[in-house]
Amino acid sequence: MRNGIFRLLTGTAVAIALTASAAYAQKKYDPGATDTEIKIGQTVPFSGPASAYATLGKAEAAYIKMINDEGGINGRKINLIQYDDAYSPPKTVEQVRKLVEDDEVLLTYQLVGTPPNAAVQKYLNAKKVPQLFSATGASRFSDPKNFPWTMGFNPNYFVEGRIYGQYILKNHPDAKVGVLYQNDDLGKDYLNGIKAGLGDKASMIVAEASYEISQPTIDSQILKLKDAGVDLFFSASTPKQAAQAIKKIAELNWHPVQIVDINATSVGAVLKPAGLEASKGIISVIYGKDPLDPTWKNDAGMKKYLDFMAKYYPDGDKDSNFNTYGYTTAQLLVYVLKQCGDNLTRENVMKQATNLKNVQLDLALPGILVNTSPTDYRVNKQLQMMKFNGERWELFGPILEDTGPAG
Incomplete structure (x- = not known):
């Protein structure tokens, strides 16, 4: 009888150990990710010759605040760290190094502009830190063979x-x-x-x-x-x-x-x-809906965007396609991070981002879906003339x- 109880207890202990081990194995973190936080870095020209783009960063920060208010992603809050690079490549290099080496972000997201992104592309790839959904459409940012850690957002x-x-x-x-x-x-x-x-x-x-x-x-x-x-x-x-x-x-x-x-x-x-x-x-x-176009007056996605602007970015111009852009890129970022689950490694971030299948975003034109693959990093391949x-x-x-x- 004692042997039977011993075997039962041993079996239970093994089962508990295996369960704990499996639960532990399910969680994988790289720098910037914990049980409670996902740390992300971004440079934005809040000043300088391209400061018209500053509102992109403000809209993206507002969207992330909304997500955090709703409980975050899989129980984790997003900590978005933003620095002003004034659209100056040398300053971008300085700020991105700070994000990676001092702030230890999991990934960089939506670095704004072609010259700033170009200035840090080799560095981020050497460090194997995702340069995710960069705000540029230059061809070099959709080149998985030479830059597997870089993914542009804009149409090529x-x-x-x-x-x-x-x-x-x-x-x-x-x-x-x-x-x-x-x-x-x-x-x-x-x-x-x-x-x-x-x-x-x-x-x-x-x-x-x-x-x-x-x-x-x-x-x-x-x-x-x-x-x-x-x-x-x-x-x-x-x-x-x-x-x-x-x-x-x-x-x-x-x-x-x-x-x-x-x-x-x-x-x-x-x-x-x-x-x-x-x-x-x-x-x-x-490739996206224009808030000024009456076609979208009763559109569900547009209503979500306008409600977001009213509550989280009331000082922003709700009619600006820079703000619809910021909303859209942030929505796609959140989608990717949700897909990562508890495997918040840099490698898995890129795996999820490069395997998007028929993703429908709130402000995409009808019929336009996001599809990516490990050999085609382009997020937006469909356009309409206007x-x-x-x-x-x-x-x-x-x-x-x-x-x-x-x-």
């Missing part, structure tokens, strides 16, 4: 440029095209993309003009393009320079067809400063999906 700039080239061929086959581009990976990817879209008609581009982000104005570049006889103007730029270009074109009483890249489509940060009348007729692309009517953007044409090479 080369692919977007190729879509514009194809649009021009179909709708403006006799155009004399002029391109203004930022002299970095952002601008060069767009320039190469539009040339790829034009194919053997790339000679339609009769003039190109580059600018440095630090330049106070781009007036001389606009004059150069006008003097070259351009009648279709493509602006591969960021908000400040995009607004300057639109305004200058109006001042010159010049009337080319105008296309702006997706980074420069904010009504509040670009088109209003440039002049709404001057912006009328401008063409671009989008035109500004003087008050808001109007969608036109079908959902476009370009799954060709990203650069």
